Amino acid sequence: MGDFDDLLSANRDFAGSDFDFGGFDGVAHAGVALVTCMDSRIDPLRMLGLKPGDAKIFRNPGARVTEAALEAIVLGVHLLRVERVLVVPHTRCAVASNSEETLRERVAASAGTDATWQRFHVVEDQAATLGLDIHRITSHPLVPDTVKVGGFIYDVDSGLLEQKY
Numbered sequence: 001m002g003d004f005d006d007l008l009s010a011n012r013d014f015a016g017s018d019f020d021f022g023g024f025d026g027v028a029h030a031g032v033a034l035v036t037c038m039d040s041r042i043d044p045l046r047m048l049g050l051k052p053g054d055a056k057i058f059r060n061p062g063a064r065v066t067e068a069a070l071e072a073i074v075l076g077v078h079l080l081r082v083e084r085v086l087v088v089p090h091t092r093c094a095v096a097s098n099s100e101e102t103l104r105e106r107v108a109a110s111a112g113t114d115a116t117w118q119r120f121h122v123v124e125d126q127a128a129t130l131g132l133d134i135h136r137i138t139s140h141p142l143v144p145d146t147v148k149v150g151g152f153i154y155d156v157d158s159g160l161l162e163q164k165y
């Protein structure tokens with residue numbers, strides 16, 4: 001007990017003051033779904049000029065289009081009014097700038113125990129991997145051609161998106 005008190009206190013303020021999402025539906029009001037990295041430098045809604053309620057957001061290390069990401073995209077497209085999908089990895093991403101071995105070594109040093117069995121799915125060529133991930137979406141049998149899919153790199157230093165695909 002107590003480990004989360006600061007966050008729960010902030011949550012009570014959030015719910016109490018001007019909470020206006022009650023009774024809200026769960027569709028993507030701007031028709032947008034976003035796959036991006038877990039990186040704390042990314043503010044996925046604000047960087048696209050969106051607000052809560054506008055977009056479906058799926059995050060993981062490296063912004064990878066995993067099986068779970070595809071599940072989210074298919075649900076978004078068919079049940080939650082998603083019309084455009086953005087895949088957005090970013091500059092200076094840990095999983096795109098370390099080798100699998102380096103990450104294992106760093107985690108092992110922190111954990112004080114063996115980490116050679118843990119996979120991190122590092123990305124060796126970020127742009128090429130983004131292209132493959134975009135293809136995983138566009139070639140998915142349950143993602144119709146009417147859905148627009150774009151691949152972008154987010155620059156964590158300038159805040160700008162650069163479209164690659």
Ligand SMILES: [Zn+2]
Binds near residue numbers: 061063090093094
């Ligand atoms: Zn990252």
